[in-house]
Amino acid sequence: MPSDQTRTAILAAAERLYADRGFGDVTLRDIVAAAGVNLAAVNYHFGSKDELIAELFVTRSIATNRERLNELKAAEEKGGGRADIDAILRALVGPTLRGCLGPDRERSTAARFMIRASIESVPPIRRIKNREVDHLRKFVAAMRRSLPDRGEVDLYWGLHFALAMAHHTIRESERLARLSDGKCDLNDVAGIIERIVAVSVMALTGGAAEKKPAAKLVARDAR
Amino acid sequence: MPSDQTRTAILAAAERLYADRGFGDVTLRDIVAAAGVNLAAVNYHFGSKDELIAELFVTRSIATNRERLNELKAAEEKGGGRADIDAILRALVGPTLRGCLGPDRERSTAARFMIRASIESVPPIRRIKNREVDHLRKFVAAMRRSLPDRGEVDLYWGLHFALAMAHHTIRESERLARLSDGKCDLNDVAGIIERIVAVSVMALTGGAAEKKPAAKLVARDAR
DNA sequence: TTGCATTTCAAACACTTGTATGAAACTATC
DNA sequence: GATAGTTTCATACAAGTGTTTGAAATGCAA
Incomplete structure (x- = not known):
């Protein structure tokens, strides 16, 4: 079982940045910088930027x-x-x-x-x-x-x-x-x-x- | 006095595109294509994309x-x-x-x-x-x-x-x-x-x- | 027509974006 | 401890962005 601390760090950083500044002007590089992970980690763990956003949204939506x-x-x-x-x-x-x-x-x-x-x-x-x-x-x-x-x-x-x-x-x-x-x-x-x-x-x-x-x-x- | 048909064509096209699709995914190239003018016309007549948006907004705002x-x-x-x-x-x-x-x-x-x-x-x-x-x-x-x-x-x-x-x-x-x-x-x-x-x-x-x-x-x- | 200012145009520039690559580092199993 | 699978990393890529440039075209007065 993989250690998903990178995954959750990305999710947390992305959610905070999106909440604060909106989707419009938050880049993947902003997210990985805030999460302290590598740029490629997003595509490795989520496939694409859109899938990251989608996962973020469905999670919060059902909650x-x-x-x-x-x-x-x-x-x-x-x-x-x-x-x-x-x-x-x-x-x-x-x-x-x-x-x-x-x-x-x-x-x-x-x-x-x-x-x-x-x-x-x-x-x-x-x-x-x-x-x-x-x-x-x-x-x-x-x-x-x-x-x-x-x-x-x-x-x-x-x-x-x-x-x-x-x-x-x-x-x-x-x-x-x-x-x-x-x-x-x-x-x-x-x-x-x-x-x-x-x-x-x-x-x-x-x-x-x-x-x-x-x-x-x-x-x-x-x- | 300059013939401002290019100017007004840009304004009209930009307003329609922004109204329909939002600011997020409307590029200058979309605007000039819809207006039938050259790409550089926007910067020539308005200075920048932001100034075009601003002019559009103030006009409609006061109206x-x-x-x-x-x-x-x-x-x-x-x-x-x-x-x-x-x-x-x-x-x-x-x-x-x-x-x-x-x-x-x-x-x-x-x-x-x-x-x-x-x-x-x-x-x-x-x-x-x-x-x-x-x-x-x-x-x-x-x-x-x-x-x-x-x-x-x-x-x-x-x-x-x-x-x-x-x-x-x-x-x-x-x-x-x-x-x-x-x-x-x-x-x-x-x-x-x-x-x-x-x-x-x-x-x-x-x-x-x-x-x-x-x-x-x-x-x-x-x- | 000549000359000059205004306007248009194609092309290129500098920059940012999301994504892909291949090697390196790590982890756990045998 | 070797090996296979997983994860990280620096780097590069292709595409798209707003903007700039300099020359061509246009309009208009003298």
């Missing part, structure tokens, strides 16, 4: 999806097969937001890499990404169980908007900070999640307060 | 911003200096959505180019893009006039979410179509705009129906 589904399943079991809509949405956007935002960006490399992958859309990733709809369908199903009276199309749009707010918040966090002169606290990840979930719930329920007391719907104007 | 501000000003004048919040948001997201979505993608090249620019974040654009916050501040000011009781931070988040939904809808329109098996009609641009505006208004007003009858807040389940 993120599992994290989401675990939260979803926990919420559904607690509710006896029918989770509250806000819990479903929290399971959808929570993992990514917690991974990408907040002060502890140390182990957030994976999440930041996934955001890069969702933004830049490089060929090897685009091919894989089509399976993601199957993953999202599970959330649509859970939402349908939670809101059986809502129309199908509204559910799709609600899920779409929830992802929109989550991803856009991650991508444009600095612009929001500058626009608001720092008044929008982007380190308060829990607060951001609640904000996005609250808006998504309103989008899905038409603004009328539902069965739950809707605790977090009030404006939070810290600082 | 889009003007379109937005015209709608905003019209709404504010109609309301005697204080526009309804939904009119403000419509002025913010309407122009871009109308340009990028819908069946007539012929003259939407400009809007699609702007979306590319907002996604890929290539260096020459990133430098210019910082001025956009000044443009957005005008919308924050209008929102403050329209909703004087709302907290500052809520206004920023509301504007942020509105842009999030608009941009994400443009970027991931095909995924939404596939996820919903075509049930989400992405050719109904006016309906999409109203949907986004409605959710944004709810995000800003906390879900309670305000002074206006909130006409469009009901779910639309066409098809």
